Amino acid sequence: MKKTIRRVGAIVLSAFILTCSTVDTTASEKRSYSYNYDYWGDVQDSPDLYSVCKVLTSSDFGLDKPLRSPQGLYVNGESVFICDSGNNRIIELKRTSRESLELVKIIDSVKGDIDKKEFSGPTDIAISEDGNIFIADKGNARILKVDSDYNFISQYLKPVDNTLDPSIPFAPNKIVVDTAERVYCIATGINKGLIKYETDGSFSGFVGATPASFDFTTYIWKKFATQEQLAKMVAFVPTEYDNIYMDYEGFIYACTGSVSIDDLKAGKADAVRKLNLLGNDILVENGVYYKDAFPVYGDLYMGDGGGYKGASYFSDVTCFDNDIYVCLDKNRGRLFSYDDQGNMVFCCGGNGNMDGYFRKPVGIDHMGYDLFVLDELDCSITIFTQTDFGALVFKAMDLFDEGEYEASQAAWEDIIKDNGNYDLAYIGIGRAHLRQKDYKTAMEYFELKYDDENYSKAYRQYRKIWVEENIVAIVIVLLLLFLVPMGIGRYKSIKREFDTADIFKVQK
Numbered sequence: 001m002k003k004t005i006r007r008v009g010a011i012v013l014s015a016f017i018l019t020c021s022t023v024d025t026t027a028s029e030k031r032s033y034s035y036n037y038d039y040w041g042d043v044q045d046s047p048d049l050y051s052v053c054k055v056l057t058s059s060d061f062g063l064d065k066p067l068r069s070p071q072g073l074y075v076n077g078e079s080v081f082i083c084d085s086g087n088n089r090i091i092e093l094k095r096t097s098r099e100s101l102e103l104v105k106i107i108d109s110v111k112g113d114i115d116k117k118e119f120s121g122p123t124d125i126a127i128s129e130d131g132n133i134f135i136a137d138k139g140n141a142r143i144l145k146v147d148s149d150y151n152f153i154s155q156y157l158k159p160v161d162n163t164l165d166p167s168i169p170f171a172p173n174k175i176v177v178d179t180a181e182r183v184y185c186i187a188t189g190i191n192k193g194l195i196k197y198e199t200d201g202s203f204s205g206f207v208g209a210t211p212a213s214f215d216f217t218t219y220i221w222k223k224f225a226t227q228e229q230l231a232k233m234v235a236f237v238p239t240e241y242d243n244i245y246m247d248y249e250g251f252i253y254a255c256t257g258s259v260s261i262d263d264l265k266a267g268k269a270d271a272v273r274k275l276n277l278l279g280n281d282i283l284v285e286n287g288v289y290y291k292d293a294f295p296v297y298g299d300l301y302m303g304d305g306g307g308y309k310g311a312s313y314f315s316d317v318t319c320f321d322n323d324i325y326v327c328l329d330k331n332r333g334r335l336f337s338y339d340d341q342g343n344m345v346f347c348c349g350g351n352g353n354m355d356g357y358f359r360k361p362v363g364i365d366h367m368g369y370d371l372f373v374l375d376e377l378d379c380s381i382t383i384f385t386q387t388d389f390g391a392l393v394f395k396a397m398d399l400f401d402e403g404e405y406e407a408s409q410a411a412w413e414d415i416i417k418d419n420g421n422y423d424l425a426y427i428g429i430g431r432a433h434l435r436q437k438d439y440k441t442a443m444e445y446f447e448l449k450y451d452d453e454n455y456s457k458a459y460r461q462y463r464k465i466w467v468e469e470n471i472v473a474i475v476i477v478l479l480l481l482f483l484v485p486m487g488i489g490r491y492k493s494i495k496r497e498f499d500t501a502d503i504f505k506v507q508k
Helices: 002-029 216-224 227-232 261-266 388-401 405-418 423-435 439-448 452-469 471-500
Strands: 034-037 043-046 050-056 072-076 079-084 089-097 100-107 122-127 133-137 142-146 152-156 172-177 183-187 194-197 203-207 243-246 252-255 272-275 314-319 325-329 334-338 344-349 361-367 370-375 380-386
Touching: 050 100, 072 122, 072 361, 072 370, 079 122, 089 122, 133 172, 142 172, 172 243, 183 243, 243 314, 252 314, 325 361, 344 388, 380 388, 388 405, 388 423, 405 423, 423 439, 423 452, 439 452, 452 471
Parallel strands: 122 172, 314 361
Antiparallel strands: 034 043, 034 344, 050 380, 072 079, 079 089, 089 100, 122 133, 133 142, 142 152, 172 183, 183 194, 194 203, 243 252, 252 272, 314 325, 325 334, 334 344, 361 370, 370 380
């Protein structure tokens, strides 16, 4: 009998363990590909805003030899350019359908009167509004300007500047071109900011250098150190940028991963900067997080483990026409997207060999709202397209920017139905009510997600309207508070005079 009971107990226990393991497996399979952070900094799973449409490799492009260590990706209209640095060439592709790119031409040299016609390790390309093509020919220490048929026009060489070390070779790495065909360049080994060339090709200076961070104790120590000690110390110098992108308004997004965790958390360094024409950083970081600005530097948790080490390393950035920008994390293989206020819109991706994961992502660009990511090790391009949820989020933002506040509010309400933990939706509804002058309701939504700044804006307007509507009652109350005590005091004074007066005394 006891053996039977033990056998039944063992069967029940085994069934329970099997059931638990089945539940855990199912839960892990349902874990979202995308996530976000809430006000408290906790990770919240989110419906995917983007999904993998297609992963394309050299065989899909019909190349005569496979890609080798590609370093640059550039999208212009329906065309996609890959800087196939390892093969000293540029690949031009054209998007022929939602998930296919067709080879147009392979360019490995320029035409015209120039000594070195062949490329040597090209790393980036940019096209001006006039159709002229600019190529960062890193191995040949030059930036080439050619026409649409790759006929040579001019070249940009190492800038002549007394502050530059003449022994450092000129290695242009990344470039952007504005509407006037001024060129902004990141050169390896030059950390003074972006190198700026005017329309005629002349060097006009450096712009947008990152502020140098330093420890105050070390700074004091350097004042009293010897030359030998100074030589062994770390110099306080600006950080070199990794990549740049120029948006539709001419602002330059510059990203860097060569910053320490301590500097990021202390706000002494920026992973992303938005530079105006003067080189000043105008990036807004008002995202709600821990009663402070949400940091625009990728993952909040930077501990070592799982193959990851250190902070997110932004290797590239791109920006849509609605001012939502996406940063590419080379360290963890992720995409971090932020809106124009610094709120995180979504995060997705990771390191791995599955679709949507990367081994060494080095380039990102967009075509419409579709994203293209270049992987250096896999030599592939991953095309991301919006999901229904992602399209709804972007629609809500676009409607707000267009002044369609009621429609934007309705879209955000639909988003909450799909994801009740999406903080940006509550803030979006609050902003829509704020623009519709429904300040009380706006305050309620901002309070839900601890958005102190927007709550203060709504509260100021709500207080102003309340005062205007109740000004008569306020004045009456103030008068009563002033006149009643004064009247009572006057009455008591008169009564006291009567009580103390000797009215029955007769003067002699």
